[in-house]
Amino acid sequence: MQLINRTIVVTGASSGLGEALARALHKEGANLILIARREERLRTLASELQAEYYAYDLEKEPEILAQTLYARYGRIDVLINNAGFGEFSFLDETSIETIESMQRINVLSPIRLTKACLPFLSKGGMIVNVASQAGKLPTPKSTIYCMTKAAILQFSNALRLELRPKGIHVMTVNPGPIATEFFVRADISRKYEQNVASIVLSKEKLAHTVVRAMRQRKREVNAPWWMELSAKGYGMMPRVVEWLGKSGFDKK
Template sequence: MNVFLKGKTVMITGASNGLGAEMARQVAAQGANTILTARRTDKLADLATQIQADYGVVSAYHKMDMTNFEEIEEVMQKIGDTKIDILVNCAGFGIFEEAVTTDFATVERMFDTNVLGLMRLTQLALPDMLARKSGHIINIASQAGKIATPKSSAYSATKFAVLGYSNALRMETKPSGIHVTTVNPGPIATSFFDIADKSGDYLDNVGFLVLKPEKVAAKIVAIMGKPKREINLPFLMNIISRMYQVIPRVIEFFGKGAFEKK
């Protein structure tokens, strides 16, 4: 139980399903009000209604496409004076395809969604947090931002960017009492892979490394309001990514088979 959350407001992007929706349920269960955004409002409306009925908290929702920077600005204007205590940048997508054949328009959309939209929303949320000298920004990155693997060049590049941005932001905002946390999960059993994995085999191929969204959400919710630098999951992938920083050639050589399971 995270007592910090009671009465706080948590804004979550990409909240219509998967990890985002699960976090929304869990923070609401602990007494937090929610602001939910995604491209599809039908699922958001159902989730907001469910949250208000089950937990008796306020749950607002807004259509927001992270590639549409004007829409991001409009949503923040609608939110107005509502104090955002915690911003969770969860929206994102990936495609498993070789660099040479990946459609460049898809690469641009991936960067707009995973990186530039995240940065713009964060930039708009920060002034109020800085003025209050409190707040928590949680950016959902990936183990792909720690170790790049074949068929994930563009996706890995976006997550490396998220990590770099978050690390700099953490140092900039620390004097103002704002926490910045990056979450670096391995594969999570969500609809993410409906788009990312055309073969449909990836989750089966990586087997025991697959994470459940409920457990990932619980770990994120538990650190809300706390100065946690990173959450890295699962344990084995975290160990490998740490080793990669020291002996990259060795890891690439022995990990070749695992890296090519896409």
């Protein structure tokens, strides 16, 4: 899939992997539409990349955003659902408000936005859903986050089968910890970020890997490789992986 002159929507584009993806796709010659809540940062990035942008809170009504995109552009070629957040805490310490908000932003919003954009997604187009290794390899203090990412993984797998006859491809991105602002909200103590400092992924390198996978229309991007291997092992021998990986699971 050639990305030059393709109209690509990136949510959660004001920072982290979303920003890195926007920069990598700009180098490919894509026509970018950047979505995020933080308008000042979004405006600055859009100006730098000569991209369109919309400051929008996807926790509300993604359908309104989709209607705006349709009225303005008529069609899009790629939708990248990247917006999301996590919070590391035991379930009995997690507020209902946080649980519901994470469910809306990480699961319902990308599903609703995808559904609303399907009628004007071009044939041969693509949907990229940013999930996580947490959706495959659950760990303590992230029960709700793991649940939301597992939901997006299965949503993507089923949707891929539905859209195959229409020529629309669905790809998931399943990263481990990334060196981004994600940890600012997810880990108030900052202990986890320090504990995994030696294994965190570079957002720039991951973004280039994702862009390459988009060109090749791959099914999944999984990083780092050893975490994906652990996730596969977990599917076959969960007790063994939990025992072997206990020290890693407890880093939060």
